Amino acid sequence: MVRNVVASLAVGVVALAGCTSSPADAPSPGASGSVAADDRAQALWADRTAYVGDNSKVIALVGDAGFGPAGSYTLSLWTTRPPYAVTIAVTDPAKPLDATDLTGPATLLLGTVTNLDAVHVTGPGSTFSLTAREATATLGHDVKTLGTDRAALADYVRSLDD
Template structure:
């Protein structure tokens, strides 16, 4: 009887161990940081780089949003218009992907996310205050970017 109970407990422990996410299944922080670092841009007007950054930042799968660039005059901006959300707009945290964009596009001043008449906006000044250091450091110091990406994945 004790043998069966021990065997059952061992079987449950083995089964539960298999339920965890293996480290290799999680996106590698340094790979993501490398990819973001490679895509950074000095200008909002570099549309291909900015669209690539929007894609990598985490606003959703390709095709679920459109991107508009405000490049006529400062303050320069990016607007991400979401076509579909899996959860209510107000309960979605857009601060991390917006911060990534603000940090990696050198002359970007404002990121706006819009969907169904609702908007979220983050300025470089607000992101800097939230981080406790200049948001532009994410695009100037790879170690800062890597640390930020790591903190978002924890």
């Protein structure tokens, strides 16, 4: 009995050791920005959702989109009737919101939440808003394509890093 338990533990340790990555698998400090953009696009694709009311997915997408580290903002979700919206209240911005281009992160959020109609960002002394209609006009194609076409999402994320 003890021998079986020890053998099982040894097999488990070997299996877990095989699941870890070696330092050679990690991107080098000089890895190109496209690696970071591809990782960001992958996270956005994995977290996309059909509904603003999917709290955990929307929270993840706000982080993936680049609104800042968790804890530096609070979220309010308008889910009772259209227009469905997310309000991000930035409590401690690294720099003034007026000096920050929030169009990219807001566009990513609008594209990856199917029924999201508007993103509002508030902070000390300033407010930013972007609707799905405005984002679509700026992109030249339906912003919701970012949530249905993985290549379009990856291309848009890469364009933000250029």
